Amino acid sequence: SDPLPFYGEHQAGIVTPAQDRLHFVSFDVITKKRDELIDMLQEWTASAARMTQGKDSGTFGAVGGAIEAPPDDTGEALGLPASGLTITIGFGPSLFDDRFGLAAKKPGALADLPKFPGEDLLPEISGGDICVQACAHDPQVAVHAVRNLARIGFGKVSVRWSQLGFGRTSSTSRAQSTARNLMGFKDGTNNLKLEDASMLKQQLWVAPGDGPAWMSGGSYMVTRKIRMNIETWDRTSLSEQQQIFGRDKGEGAPLGKKHEFDELDFAAKNPDGTPVIAIDAHVRLAHPSTHGNAHLLRRGYNYVDGSDGLGRLDAGLFFIAYQRDPRKQFVPVQMELSRKDPLNEYIKHVSSGLFACPPGLRDAGDYWGRTLF
Ligand code: HEM
Numbered sequence: 001s002d003p004l005p006f007y008g009e010h011q012a013g014i015v016t017p018a019q020d021r022l023h024f025v026s027f028d029v030i031t032k033k034r035d036e037l038i039d040m041l042q043e044w045t046a047s048a049a050r051m052t053q054g055k056d057s058g059t060f061g062a063v064g065g066a067i068e069a070p071p072d073d074t075g076e077a078l079g080l081p082a083s084g085l086t087i088t089i090g091f092g093p094s095l096f097d098d099r100f101g102l103a104a105k106k107p108g109a110l111a112d113l114p115k116f117p118g119e120d121l122l123p124e125i126s127g128g129d130i131c132v133q134a135c136a137h138d139p140q141v142a143v144h145a146v147r148n149l150a151r152i153g154f155g156k157v158s159v160r161w162s163q164l165g166f167g168r169t170s171s172t173s174r175a176q177s178t179a180r181n182l183m184g185f186k187d188g189t190n191n192l193k194l195e196d197a198s199m200l201k202q203q204l205w206v207a208p209g210d211g212p213a214w215m216s217g218g219s220y221m222v223t224r225k226i227r228m229n230i231e232t233w234d235r236t237s238l239s240e241q242q243q244i245f246g247r248d249k250g251e252g253a254p255l256g257k258k259h260e261f262d263e264l265d266f267a268a269k270n271p272d273g274t275p276v277i278a279i280d281a282h283v284r285l286a287h288p289s290t291h292g293n294a295h296l297l298r299r300g301y302n303y304v305d306g307s308d309g310l311g312r313l314d315a316g317l318f319f320i321a322y323q324r325d326p327r328k329q330f331v332p333v334q335m336e337l338s339r340k341d342p343l344n345e346y347i348k349h350v351s352s353g354l355f356a357c358p359p360g361l362r363d364a365g366d367y368w369g370r371t372l373f
Pocket of ligand 1: 188191247284317
């Protein structure tokens with residue numbers, strides 16, 4: 001497949017039809033010098049522009065430079081195509097402390113997320129100053145991208161945490177079929193999609209006047225690593241599993257309906273008067289009609305980080321959602337879910353991230369952060 005465009009009004013990797021693989025990384029900035037940080041962001045942008053087109057990270061490449069010097073590309077993607085690679089950057093709340101003179105530019109929408117009932121966040125895999133989401137159809141290509149940015153950032157940033165993901169759990173385009181999460185359900189049926197231009201404008205992209213001008217055309221990203229208690233789930237009856245989500249497992253249709261994309265009918269009753277879609281079904285609690293028409297663009301991935309030494313898979317969902325303002329979108333939805341969702345018996349949120357993803361890059365003279373610095 002052809003390389004995806006790197007330049008545009010919005011960053012690639014948000015409405016881009018979700019690729020199969022993810023390597024997500026969060027960095028802490030360790031340099032104290034603003035100029036060094038800007039230089040690094042410029043170098044990152046040039047490298048990302050090349051890698052997303054299937055080229056080496058640097059202009060000499062893995063084997064084209066001086067034999068005495070470390071190569072400006074690490075080499076493991078030599079001979080591989082671009083594989084749909086997109087690289088998307090975001091700035092975390094902690095970047096806006098007084099280290100780089102950015103405090104006055106911190107958007108209100110980047111306020112720390114509240115504490116949600118039941119979460120068990122590990123600080124060492126949460127937060128961070130700058131994140132990079134690399135998505136591709138080939139995991140080697142996504143890993144190569146992150147690794148080379150980390151290489152370029154040596155001495156200026158350090159990797160705080162990173163996450164590999166496989167098997168997209170969302171479709172972000174009507175041209176894609178809906179994939180399944182590790183609970184076996186189709187995930188992403190009622191998602192914001194690339195084709196819904198007016199919804200994206202209303203729900204996804206930051207508009208002029210929303211906050212500081214530098215975020216115009218950008219979007220806010222929330223990440224949550226959600227561990228699943230797979231073994232308990234696998235001992236739950238099919239009927240209970242379907243009740244929890246409010247959809248059937250095979251087709252992904254709303255309970256009481258036949259087809260995946262049939263409308264949810266929250267008013268439908270069983271002969272005994274109980275609702276067909278339970279009052280606390282996941283799709284009812286998360287539905288825009290429960291939250292003043294708040295939508296999310298979900299773009300998460302399954303993960304399996306091996307096993308936990310106790311005979312259980314260390315597995316779950318690396319949830320990623322984009323939106324215009326998390327205070328009106330992710331936060332109220334997650335507050336409702338964390339209080340009422342019966343799914344909570346089978347999951348635990350173990351990491352959290354919030355990032356402001358700036359608008360897209362105009363051309364080769366532009367760089368990530370130009371609108372901010
Ligand atoms: C819908 C699974 C966590 C927000 C769904 C659906 C499934 C699902 C199977 C129905 C298909 C669809 O429309 O996509 C899960 C699993 C989760 C999880 C397994 C955790 C491991 C979350 C979280 C949020 C969220 C943390 C946001 C805070 C939504 C929304 C919908 C949805 C907005 C669409 C509801 C609608 O409009 O019909 N989820 N989800 N989910 N989920 Fe989740």
